Amino acid sequence: MAVDIPKSFEELPTSAPRHIGRGRRRIEDPALLTGRTQFIDDVELPRMLHCAILRSPFAHARITGIDTQEAEALPGVVAIVTGEDALRWSHPAQSSPEGWGTHCLATDAVRYVGEPVAAVAAISRYVAEDAMELITVEYDPLDVVADPAAAMKADSPLVHAGQGTNVMMDRVFTWGEVEQAFEKADCVVSEEFRWNRMGANPTETFGCICEWDPLDLSLTIRGSIQSPSMFGLGRAATFALPSNKVNIISQPHGGSFGGKGGTRGTDVTCLLSRKADGRPVKWIEDRVEYLTAGGSQAWDRYYSASIAVRNDGIVTGLRVALVDDLGATGEAYGAICAAKPLAAFTGPYTIPVAEYDLKLVATNKVPSGPYRGMGPPPHFFVLEQLMDLAARQLGIDPAEFRRKNFIPKDAFPYMIPSGNEYDSGDYEEVLNQALALADYPALRSAQAEARKEGRLVGIGVASAIEPGVFDWNAYAIVGMPGTGVPEGATVSIDIMGFITVRVGFSLEGQGQYTLVSQLVSDYFGTDPEMVRVVYLDTQSAPPSFGPGGSRLGVAITGAVLGACDRIRTKASQVVAGLMQTEPENIVLRDGQFGIPGVPEAQMSVAEVAGTMLARSDLLPPDVDPRPEATHVWTAAGRTPADEEGRAKSYLTAAQAVHVVQVEIDRETGFVEIQRYCLADDCGTRLNPATVEGQTDGSVAQGIGAALLEEYSFDSDGQPQTTTFMDYLMPTVYEVPTVEKVAVVTPSPFTPLGAKGCGEGAIHTTPAAVLCAINDALAPLGQMAREVPAAPKRLWDLIRLAEDTSAEGSRTG
Amino acid sequence: MKPAPFEYAAPPTLDEALAILSENDPDEVKILAGGQSLMPLLNMRLARPELLLDLTRIDELGGISARNGGLSIGALATKRDVEDSALVRERNPLFMESTIMIGHPQIRNRGTVGGSMVQADPAAEYPAVAVALGAELVARGPGGERVIEADDFFITYLTTSLEPGEILTEVRIPDLAAGTGWSIQELARRHGDFAIVGAVAMLRLESGICVDLRVVIFGASDRARRHSEAEALLAGERPSAALFDAAGRAVGQSLEDPTDDVHASAEYRRDLARVLCVRTLTEAVERAEGSGG
Numbered sequence A: 001m002a003v004d005i006p007k008s009f010e011e012l013p014t015s016a017p018r019h020i021g022r023g024r025r026r027i028e029d030p031a032l033l034t035g036r037t038q039f040i041d042d043v044e045l046p047r048m049l050h051c052a053i054l055r056s057p058f059a060h061a062r063i064t065g066i067d068t069q070e071a072e073a074l075p076g077v078v079a080i081v082t083g084e085d086a087l088r089w090s091h092p093a094q095s096s097p098e099g100w101g102t103h104c105l106a107t108d109a110v111r112y113v114g115e116p117v118a119a120v121a122a123i124s125r126y127v128a129e130d131a132m133e134l135i136t137v138e139y140d141p142l143d144v145v146a147d148p149a150a151a152m153k154a155d156s157p158l159v160h161a162g163q164g165t166n167v168m169m170d171r172v173f174t175w176g177e178v179e180q181a182f183e184k185a186d187c188v189v190s191e192e193f194r195w196n197r198m199g200a201n202p203t204e205t206f207g208c209i210c211e212w213d214p215l216d217l218s219l220t221i222r223g224s225i226q227s228p229s230m231f232g233l234g235r236a237a238t239f240a241l242p243s244n245k246v247n248i249i250s251q252p253h254g255g256s257f258g259g260k261g262g263t264r265g266t267d268v269t270c271l272l273s274r275k276a277d278g279r280p281v282k283w284i285e286d287r288v289e290y291l292t293a294g295g296s297q298a299w300d301r302y303y304s305a306s307i308a309v310r311n312d313g314i315v316t317g318l319r320v321a322l323v324d325d326l327g328a329t330g331e332a333y334g335a336i337c338a339a340k341p342l343a344a345f346t347g348p349y350t351i352p353v354a355e356y357d358l359k360l361v362a363t364n365k366v367p368s369g370p371y372r373g374m375g376p377p378p379h380f381f382v383l384e385q386l387m388d389l390a391a392r393q394l395g396i397d398p399a400e401f402r403r404k405n406f407i408p409k410d411a412f413p414y415m416i417p418s419g420n421e422y423d424s425g426d427y428e429e430v431l432n433q434a435l436a437l438a439d440y441p442a443l444r445s446a447q448a449e450a451r452k453e454g455r456l457v458g459i460g461v462a463s464a465i466e467p468g469v470f471d472w473n474a475y476a477i478v479g480m481p482g483t484g485v486p487e488g489a490t491v492s493i494d495i496m497g498f499i500t501v502r503v504g505f506s507l508e509g510q511g512q513y514t515l516v517s518q519l520v521s522d523y524f525g526t527d528p529e530m531v532r533v534v535y536l537d538t539q540s541a542p543p544s545f546g547p548g549g550s551r552l553g554v555a556i557t558g559a560v561l562g563a564c565d566r567i568r569t570k571a572s573q574v575v576a577g578l579m580q581t582e583p584e585n586i587v588l589r590d591g592q593f594g595i596p597g598v599p600e601a602q603m604s605v606a607e608v609a610g611t612m613l614a615r616s617d618l619l620p621p622d623v624d625p626r627p628e629a630t631h632v633w634t635a636a637g638r639t640p641a642d643e644e645g646r647a648k649s650y651l652t653a654a655q656a657v658h659v660v661q662v663e664i665d666r667e668t669g670f671v672e673i674q675r676y677c678l679a680d681d682c683g684t685r686l687n688p689a690t691v692e693g694q695t696d697g698s699v700a701q702g703i704g705a706a707l708l709e710e711y712s713f714d715s716d717g718q719p720q721t722t723t724f725m726d727y728l729m730p731t732v733y734e735v736p737t738v739e740k741v742a743v744v745t746p747s748p749f750t751p752l753g754a755k756g757c758g759e760g761a762i763h764t765t766p767a768a769v770l771c772a773i774n775d776a777l778a779p780l781g782q783m784a785r786e787v788p789a790a791p792k793r794l795w796d797l798i799r800l801a802e803d804t805s806a807e808g809s810r811t812g
Numbered sequence B: 001m002k003p004a005p006f007e008y009a010a011p012p013t014l015d016e017a018l019a020i021l022s023e024n025d026p027d028e029v030k031i032l033a034g035g036q037s038l039m040p041l042l043n044m045r046l047a048r049p050e051l052l053l054d055l056t057r058i059d060e061l062g063g064i065s066a067r068n069g070g071l072s073i074g075a076l077a078t079k080r081d082v083e084d085s086a087l088v089r090e091r092n093p094l095f096m097e098s099t100i101m102i103g104h105p106q107i108r109n110r111g112t113v114g115g116s117m118v119q120a121d122p123a124a125e126y127p128a129v130a131v132a133l134g135a136e137l138v139a140r141g142p143g144g145e146r147v148i149e150a151d152d153f154f155i156t157y158l159t160t161s162l163e164p165g166e167i168l169t170e171v172r173i174p175d176l177a178a179g180t181g182w183s184i185q186e187l188a189r190r191h192g193d194f195a196i197v198g199a200v201a202m203l204r205l206e207s208g209i210c211v212d213l214r215v216v217i218f219g220a221s222d223r224a225r226r227h228s229e230a231e232a233l234l235a236g237e238r239p240s241a242a243l244f245d246a247a248g249r250a251v252g253q254s255l256e257d258p259t260d261d262v263h264a265s266a267e268y269r270r271d272l273a274r275v276l277c278v279r280t281l282t283e284a285v286e287r288a289e290g291s292g293g
């Protein structure tokens, strides 16, 4: 049965005004705002126990003994697990580069501070924590390596003695005649950059309730789980269970941004439930656990990069060398973050050739994981600083320099050297809109005035691509060879004409349930209030991946509209039978099935559904009597990766230009963002209010990355930022009001022309803020190469400049 | 992040609280006021008292009133009480200004004036203002009542001269003398964070000459301290940018053992102390001139 999915609003079977494309109030919000949404910590199960995890205080040590006797004797303690139980009942994590994964509890040695060593299940978290203090662990400390440059040296301590090296991967990918491009260049700009570890901090940390069934030998896991089906497959592998014996129930969760890893804690909790004869065990990760050893830390990177440029300002080549510190095991798909830049390696530019020298390195730090954007944001920070350096060197305005290098709008679909294809765009228009919104010439003249007074005012203009609708093939270079990421939905109309949509993902904050209700009501011509969206666990849901990789808005649109179309086909057969005509003659329009132009030959959607459900005697013999259908959407045309990692991977390419004005306090190094303007194009906007919300949140996280957020460690691998006193999230006071303008270039490849937009601004914000800071520092001859641009770092640079100029005036 | 087991008492009167203290080993008792500093310490098991003595039901420890040319602030008065007090606004704008620099409304709703004094965080605003204003801290213990000068009260990081078994009952804040120009400024990574460095300056102008100088730096080292070298440079002089710079340099040089942490190096803190000294003196002089002094 051919399924027809509308490519634009106009192709929907309803007339304007429609619900889609408008900023509707979210159906998720009343329960969230009144505190009725059930998060994992709200769930209580009979006979439930509570888990506390004992963690390593050392970054590297051999475990020579564990004594749990005293803890076991504490009243209220039901079970204790250690590495021995992990060895007996589980396998090492599969989400690391092959061979680097470890068990969920340390078995022989600990490799980072916070690594789980033992865990207690007790009648309350209080008792569990009391018991934890009674466990004695003997450690024999080993040499620590916390810095990837040191870790790559031949005489470095080894994080995994058995590996013989700390280098997980070392490869150069070359796409085109890169050598030649650099030889022939009029000007080559090279720089080194440091992006410090930072990452996701959702309001809710991770939590789960795990239940082992000792008779059925199966697992039921409830939790604040972002990707339930993947999570279930991972647990099945870890516990060597058939995949149909693991059921994942994803509770609504308070944000994720990639930080809802939680796999280790879940595996520990599953072991506890098994040891406690199947009693359910709850583990709620607290914030100190989260900040010390949670799934949130990402992008611990050292870059050295160059671009080749012609005198006319055309960039002809890009080289990026990345040393990516993945921490002790690289688990939880941290390595993917180094692979994803392939989906947009050369950004919005026509740079024809590129090279990626990629080293993944293990150190004695908590494994680094995914974070909103999954890796490109630091890559674009680097690329955009190089673009500014080149522009400055050639005396070209940075906005104009970018304009010269943009992929022109008639060049789409456009294949970039690293193999991905961009769907559509009008980058110049986005630039024009951003510059107009900011009144760029006025900003520049105000800056000139300020500079005369010696003030450090800077303007950043940066552009980046947000790859949307991910596919596994994008990560082939780090060992994820699959292709195809499904999203399914089941739409059913009941006997009264009310419509239920069943999906496999729960609430995370992006408002996709509202989107579903908009889509269905615009398909069947009903009120959005008549549509109910229901979550199903992995044992009942249609194939689903859920949110991630800026995909769900597009993917669920395809799934829902596909299911609606399948119902339309069935219903048309029914109506044709009743009206004694052929199904091709039946048209659905504005909630009525019937023969166009024949007012008496029309039936409402509710009438058709009611007839199907109640009067099977009237139906044509071959018709399925249920007004219900499931459709599973995947992106078409994805190609397997070649040996250089090239693949058509992410389906869409959204683009943005941000214009930022900052002033640096010359005496203190503090940065004030004075103006923040952006234009972006993520294709058709299904719910503009949602897009704006995603943009605002993502700018905030980008500002956190640019100025505040940093997980720091001392040379012994001890974390220095384990509370919110020291790990600084931006608050409403640090995030300026963002002025926005939208450009809409629909995607030719997606349902309704929408593009992925969930990760959004964080691709551009750190780049733009650092461009502005470096523009401010330019008169001093200094440049910020390290993110976050904390005041202490800028103060150092300004002092350096003043010392140099004092030196100069003394000698000169 | 759950506290170790403890007993809990919440007596309604100060006498009963003191009795509980004397009946127990005072080293094993922790006093609870607003809990904004203590609760995290309990949850992280960095504080593990046997008994938690909650003072928040003792009405006599609250309240703000005028007293002998100053303000009497009950130790249990919250920062929110201060913020809402017309009396404070009128009598001591410096104390008012320092109050709204503390954390966020949520913290000020619960956190108490006494709690901030006893916590003695080196970066806290209240101890700095107390030192600058020459506040008195009143304590009750087994030996009766004791009045402690602010400068003698704050010893070092998180340490005061309060004895185990003593309860801080009241903070006496002298009014600003007529014509006083004042300023409090701080640099924090984010709005509402503890300061990396802060400064308080106070002075009066008599016929254009600086008198009654106070320069206090906080957040930069183990406790808020007056910087008499800087004060001496300005005392008896006409204010000028050059003198402020000299005072700033004197502060920078005399700062002992500046704190070095993830947010700021010792050297950076030293320089920020210099900068804030200059900035607060400049603002204090502007205010003094504005008041016609």
Ligand SMILES: Cc1cc2nc3c(=O)[nH]c(=O)nc-3n(C[C@H](O)[C@H](O)[C@H](O)COP(=O)(O)OP(=O)(O)OC[C@H]3O[C@@H](n4cnc5c(N)ncnc54)[C@H](O)[C@@H]3O)c2cc1C
Binding pocket: B030, B031, B032, B033, B034, B035, B036, B037, B038, B039, B055, B075, B076, B101, B102, B103, B104, B107, B110, B111, B112, B113, B114, B115, B116, B118, B119, B121, B123, B124, B125, B126, B166, B167, B168, B169, B192, B193, B194, B195
């Ligand atoms: C997010 C956040 C931001 C903050 N920002 C700031 C800031 O910018 N500036 C700032 O100054 N503070 C800040 N604070 C700390 C806050 O001001 C606290 O309220 C204050 O440190 C302690 O007051 P409390 O009443 O909460 O005391 P508690 O936490 O209850 O007690 C603190 C200590 O004082 C002792 N104590 C309390 N009252 C008495 C008494 N009457 N007699 C004897 N001992 C007593 C307790 O035993 C304990 O040791 C912040 C706190 C948070 C959580």
